[in-house]
Amino acid sequence: STLVDQIAAGEVIERPASVVKELVENAIDAGSHEIDIIVEEAGLKRIQVIDDGSGIANDEVTLAFKRHATSKITDRKDLFRVHSLGFRGEALPSIASVADVVMVTSTGGEGTEIHISGGQTKTQKPAEARRGTDITVTDLFFNVPARLKYLKSLNTELAKIVDIVNRLAFGHPDISFSLANNGREMMRTAGRGDLLQVIGNVYGLNKANKMLAIKGKDADFKVSGYVSLPELTRANRAYMSVLLNGRYIKNYALTKAIIAGYGSKLMVGRYPLAVVNIEMDPLLVDVNVHPTKQEVRISKEPQLSEVISEAIRRQLANQNL
Ligand code: ADP
Ligand code: MG
Numbered sequence: 001s002t003l004v005d006q007i008a009a010g011e012v013i014e015r016p017a018s019v020v021k022e023l024v025e026n027a028i029d030a031g032s033h034e035i036d037i038i039v040e041e042a043g044l045k046r047i048q049v050i051d052d053g054s055g056i057a058n059d060e061v062t063l064a065f066k067r068h069a070t071s072k073i074t075d076r077k078d079l080f081r082v083h084s085l086g087f088r089g090e091a092l093p094s095i096a097s098v099a100d101v102v103m104v105t106s107t108g109g110e111g112t113e114i115h116i117s118g119g120q121t122k123t124q125k126p127a128e129a130r131r132g133t134d135i136t137v138t139d140l141f142f143n144v145p146a147r148l149k150y151l152k153s154l155n156t157e158l159a160k161i162v163d164i165v166n167r168l169a170f171g172h173p174d175i176s177f178s179l180a181n182n183g184r185e186m187m188r189t190a191g192r193g194d195l196l197q198v199i200g201n202v203y204g205l206n207k208a209n210k211m212l213a214i215k216g217k218d219a220d221f222k223v224s225g226y227v228s229l230p231e232l233t234r235a236n237r238a239y240m241s242v243l244l245n246g247r248y249i250k251n252y253a254l255t256k257a258i259i260a261g262y263g264s265k266l267m268v269g270r271y272p273l274a275v276v277n278i279e280m281d282p283l284l285v286d287v288n289v290h291p292t293k294q295e296v297r298i299s300k301e302p303q304l305s306e307v308i309s310e311a312i313r314r315q316l317a318n319q320n321l
Pocket of ligand 1: 022026027030051053054055056064065089090091092093132133
């Protein structure tokens with residue numbers, strides 16, 4: 001029901017950035033090579049995500065907006081095994097229950113255009129479209145005034161959108177992303193599969209030039225990525241990204257491990273820029289219960305922390321730092 005969807009939306013869809021995250025993850029899961037994100041007024045007025053992925057078959061469009069109608073996996077433990085980001089089948093119905101949604105999607109050939117508002121399907125009809133999905137969300141939270149009040153300033157909401165798109169781009173260097181707000185381009189990546197190039201696209205070339213490649217592994221974990229020279233630091237932790245099998249995660253112990261790798265080479269209160277990829281057996285990951293799936297627990301976390309710290313330590317030593 002719409003009410004159940006609205007309650008779910010309260011958990012999954014906190015703010016415009018959550019909508020962007022869910023829509024972009026769907027586009028990634030659909031095998032897209034190019035994903036364009038267009039927002040107005042930090043997403044409060046409009047969020048549009050255009051992809052060139054698989055599209056949704058005409059007879060599956062209605063189902064895609066039904067709760068728990070994920071086409072992706074049947075077992076939550078599959079989450080890190082298959083490389084799909086979504087798994088709950090909650091995002092589309094949640095978003096459609098608290099906003100106005102128009103989706104045009106095609107698997108190639110004649111596709112479908114569907115218009116849903118506040119959980120009610122307004123129209124659904126055949127549409128000419130290229131392969132892929134183009135989804136536009138307007139009037140976010142029009143029927144949940146309490147949620148609107150809780151939002152921060154437009155600048156803060158926009159910063160959260162930029163942050164999530166950056167991190168999704170770090171996890172997918174092979175996909176070309178672009179993000180624009182009110183007609184102004186906020187970021188763009190080339191999609192050539194080169195993580196350092198993505199870091200340059202996101203943080204600027206001068207910063208990318210001050211990054212060191214790191215590599216490390218043991219029996220359970222493989223670690224790779226880039227960390228900044230100790231001279232390039234920031235006053236907050238936000239410039240450290242940890243990706244687990246391609247998925248951005250939040251894990252305090254692992255960011256601590258990055259910092260620990262620098263030992264005394266970092267000034268107190270300063271933090272490096274870092275993008276650290278971890279490849280590991282998905283069975284060593286406990287998927288956290290939270291619907292946004294960003295916080296995960298890892299068995300053998302102390303061991304993994306040491307692989308990360310050691311990879312950084314070794315590269316700094318190689319550079320005589
Ligand atoms: P989940 O991603 O957890 O499966 P969602 O509610 O986000 O659930 O999406 C529901 C379903 O709609 C997906 O399983 C997928 O089949 C389909 N879908 C959504 N967005 C796209 C897209 N951009 N391209 C192709 N299929 C999509
Ligand atoms: Mg999804």
